[in-house]
Amino acid sequence: MENLKKDIEKVLFSHEEIVVATKRVAEQITEDYKDSEKDPVLLCTLKGALPFMAELMKQLDIHVVTDFIDVASYHGGTESTGSIILRKDVTMDLENRDVIVVEDIVDTGRTLKHLITYLKERNVKSVACASLVDKPEARLIDVQADYIGVISPNEFLVGYGLDYEERYRNLPYIGVLKEEIYK
Ligand code: IMP
Ligand code: MG
Numbered sequence: 001m002e003n004l005k006k007d008i009e010k011v012l013f014s015h016e017e018i019v020v021a022t023k024r025v026a027e028q029i030t031e032d033y034k035d036s037e038k039d040p041v042l043l044c045t046l047k048g049a050l051p052f053m054a055e056l057m058k059q060l061d062i063h064v065v066t067d068f069i070d071v072a073s074y075h076g077g078t079e080s081t082g083s084i085i086l087r088k089d090v091t092m093d094l095e096n097r098d099v100i101v102v103e104d105i106v107d108t109g110r111t112l113k114h115l116i117t118y119l120k121e122r123n124v125k126s127v128a129c130a131s132l133v134d135k136p137e138a139r140l141i142d143v144q145a146d147y148i149g150v151i152s153p154n155e156f157l158v159g160y161g162l163d164y165e166e167r168y169r170n171l172p173y174i175g176v177l178k179e180e181i182y183k
Helices: 015-033 050-059 110-121
Strands: 008-013 040-045 065-072 085-088 098-106 126-134 147-151 174-177
Touching (some): 015 050, 040 110, 065 110
Parallel strands (some): 040 065, 040 098, 126 147
């Protein structure tokens, strides 16, 4: 694991820290859902939340079913609050289901906000969100994840699902890229 590391300025969250944080999130979700009538759907947002989803589902001690969605909001580009871009829709009927959105990161909050609106239009019974990373200083829309793995400073992160131009998702940790990579 020394080859890709050459591009990394610093590691913010090690693989071990991420696993511990995910375990804590899984315990909270298990506690909140185990005695309820809830029959949750774990809804993984592609592609970034894939590694978190894989770890989280293995740590949940309740029945869950899984589904996947791929959405984008206008991120980083020109200022826009345009609606969600749906690249891949869910396959299940989510009407009257308890949905737990599994996110990689809540940054400005646009994507999560759009996703919650979209799911409510689908008449879900409830919607909660588990996000591996929260970047509270970057928030532009007032929205919060219900379950948070780690809290990050306002830096651009890569690894454990998070990408820079589609690369670095496969790093087992979360870090910050060296400046020369952006140039
Ligand atoms: P938001 O809509 O601004 O909250 O951003 C959500 C999406 O932007 C995430 O699902 C990521 O795909 C992407 N994103 C936000 N911050 C970062 C980052 O630090 N590194 C990589 N992707 C990010
Ligand atoms: Mg993403």
